[in-house]
Amino acid sequence: MSNRIHGIAVCVDYDDFLSLAIESHIRLFDRYTVVTTPEDLKTQSLCQKHGVRTVLSKRKNLNDLDFNLPALINDGLKDLGSDTWTCKIDSDIYLPAEFIEEARSAPLDREWIYGARRAFCEKVGIFRSYLETRNFDLLEPPFEDTETAYGFFQLFHPEARALQSTGAFYDEVNYHPPSYTNDRDFSGRFEGRVSALSSPVVHLGLEAIGTNWFGRKAPPFL
Numbered sequence: 001m002s003n004r005i006h007g008i009a010v011c012v013d014y015d016d017f018l019s020l021a022i023e024s025h026i027r028l029f030d031r032y033t034v035v036t037t038p039e040d041l042k043t044q045s046l047c048q049k050h051g052v053r054t055v056l057s058k059r060k061n062l063n064d065l066d067f068n069l070p071a072l073i074n075d076g077l078k079d080l081g082s083d084t085w086t087c088k089i090d091s092d093i094y095l096p097a098e099f100i101e102e103a104r105s106a107p108l109d110r111e112w113i114y115g116a117r118r119a120f121c122e123k124v125g126i127f128r129s130y131l132e133t134r135n136f137d138l139l140e141p142p143f144e145d146t147e148t149a150y151g152f153f154q155l156f157h158p159e160a161r162a163l164q165s166t167g168a169f170y171d172e173v174n175y176h177p178p179s180y181t182n183d184r185d186f187s188g189r190f191e192g193r194v195s196a197l198s199s200p201v202v203h204l205g206l207e208a209i210g211t212n213w214f215g216r217k218a219p220p221f222l
Helices: 015-028 041-050 069-077 097-105 124-133 179-188
Strands: 005-010 031-036 053-056 085-089 113-121 153-156 194-204
Touching: 005 015, 005 069, 015 031, 015 041, 015 097, 015 194, 031 041, 031 069, 041 053, 069 085, 097 194, 113 124, 113 179, 124 194, 153 179
Parallel strands: 005 031, 005 085, 031 053, 113 194
Antiparallel strands: 085 153, 113 153
């Protein structure tokens, strides 16, 4: 039996990364939503080209923050149903075929949250070589263990008991960057019921990691 998965990505001024990953996202998700801002016309155009639904949020600066990521995530999650698995994924994450197959076929427990291990790709030229050869030796190896669910990929079921006692999924009210604090608070609600899928994903742009927690700062990837 194939797992039905609804996906959500936040993409604000990140269309260069998303343009390389979007087709792999479409292959995994039964329904896919990208959250962006009314001003980000490049992301809107990219999603229109690929037939991906967009949610335009005006809450990027909620609570006077430069970039309130959980507010944007929550706006996208309102667009998804509660009857299927939900995946929050970063727009710079490429999903190899092996990973997609595992996510589709893995025996998932709705009381658990699932993450991913990631290989890092520093330059777009290396990524294109990887696409031609599918040689993971071209990439920086994964460093996450199999008991983590960091924010670049979080797969969960909205009806999990761990998520029933609060309103919004991600805490947008008390949020202060960096973003990983919010991601880890979310996975912590599952109280150790955390596992990572074994096949790695590809994280694009090694230089950008940690640079864009307050909005896009990194140079263009393409």
